[in-house]
Amino acid sequence: MPHRPESIAAVAVILPAYNEEATVEAVIRAFRAALPDAALYVVDNNSQDATARVAADVLAALGCEGGVIHEPRQGKGNALRRAFMEVDAQVYLIADADLTYPADRAMDLIAPVLQGRADMVVGDRQSGGHYERENKRRLHGLGNRLVGGLINFFFSSRIRDPMSGYRACSRTFIKNYALLVEGFQIETDITLHALDKRFRILELPVEYVDRPPGSESKLSTVTDGAKVLFTILQILRYYRPLAFFTTIAAVCVAAGLIAAIPVFDDWLRYRYIYHVPLAILAAALEIVAALMLAVGLVLDSIAHQQKTNYELRLLSGR
Ligand SMILES: Nc1nc2c(ncn2[C@@H]2O[C@H](COP(=O)(O)OP(=O)(O)OP(=O)(O)O)[C@@H](O)[C@H]2O)c(=O)[nH]1
Ligand SMILES: [Mg+2]
Known part of the structure; x- marks a missing residue:
């Protein structure tokens, strides 16, 4: 059971992790260094490797507030939903546990939310061309552009990276977000939620590197891509x-x-x-x-x- 702070922590870092034993320790240490006062939560989802143990050991060794949350229902959406229910904070910083997003930009992401200038700040991998350069799977770039184009067309918006996994969100935003998707549709869904409910979104270009060798992606191009497109259709049906x-x-x-x-x-x-x-x-x-x-x-x-x-x-x- 994760440690629940007595008072609401200012910042909670949420790291969904499924079979990430190769990188989870480095990710925790990087966020600890970037945000020494933040509570850190790793949401494990039936990982078959040592992810949960490694995460718990590192969090304890560093004396971090937070802990490992275990969610039995598989999927990144389910994992985040659980964290949003259990964790109380003023700002929620969501990042992947695969060492692809720069932890040293954490402060830049949370600052506009803490200052009340934005409800969601997105680490945008696209603007600097990092994603294009680093990601080895060509179809993913195409999928990102397609999803971005569809969203921007229907919501008259100018979102550059709707599928980024690196986001800082305000408490009001998170606690008023009905998270109904189970898997990788979560990024698209949270973006659409922000647009539909007219929350203030700020995109901040960040560096992005591919997963290190030995670490494996959980994203299936075809199945998850189809689910994302289906989610957009569903959302249009419901919201527009x-x-x-x-x-x-x-x-x-x-x-x-x-x-x-x-x-x-x-x-x-x-x-x-x-x-x-x-x-x-x-x-x-x-x-x-x-x-x-x-x-x-x-x-x-x-x-x-x-x-x-x-x-x-x-x-x-x-
Ligand atoms: N808790 C939980 N985390 C998950 C699950 N699936 C993926 N994740 C985590 O979500 C993050 C993103 O997953 P990735 O496989 O890196 O997906 P991606 O970043 O969209 O794809 P890549 O570009 O290939 O890295 C990682 O930290 C995963 O460990 C899941 O079912 N449960
Ligand atoms: Mg990743």
Whole structure:
């Protein structure tokens, strides 16, 4: 059981770790050096290697406040959810346990949150070109750009690194974040949460290095990539229902009009319709379009009501 501080710690560093025995010690020491007063939590998720033992030993040897949290449900999302529930702090600094993010920039990340200038500060690996240079898996760069493009299009934002694992977040932000995703969708999800709820996001370019030799990535390009894209679709469906269903409606309208071309042609030429199946298809598509629009309008009202409730809860919690 992790040690619970009597009072709320100013800064808590949260390190989700799954089979990271090669790097977890170096990561803990680096954050301890960067933030000597912070509480450090390693969230272990059934690691089969010595991650949990090494982390507990190092934390004890350094006399750190915090400890190792054990979460039985697998996944980075589940691990962070557990930490957000258990840990009380003014600022939450989230980083990976694989020695890829620079711990010496920790102070730069948490400062804007401590000063009340931002609700979430993101360590941006993209702007300096570090990720492009260091990451060996080309598809990941493409995936990052695709996700960034989609998010920025739908939320009219200018996020550069929506999938960074290095973030500092305020207490208000974390304690009002309903974390519903289980795995690597967490980064995308937390970014969308910040955008949707209009929290202040600040991106700070940071250096990034690839995992050291002997340390293995837990991210599967295809499965996790698909899950991230699916999460974006889900979020659009929930948070931007009118845009989402209007897009489907527009596709149906267009398809219906194309199907109706021979039907209109028949009518203009012969005052009679020979393409009966196409006429039925066109009518059906337009009905489906109207239905989609209606669904979008109803869900938009519900989303609006939910936003109102969220804002009021946020206000009353202050
Ligand atoms: N607790 C917990 N941590 C996890 C789990 N999966 C991954 N992590 C941790 O989350 C962090 C990020 O995982 P990585 O495998 O490095 O994923 P990534 O950084 O997106 O991918 P790379 O670019 O390949 O490093 C690491 O510290 C992992 O140990 C999990 O199921 N549970
Ligand atoms: Mg990593």
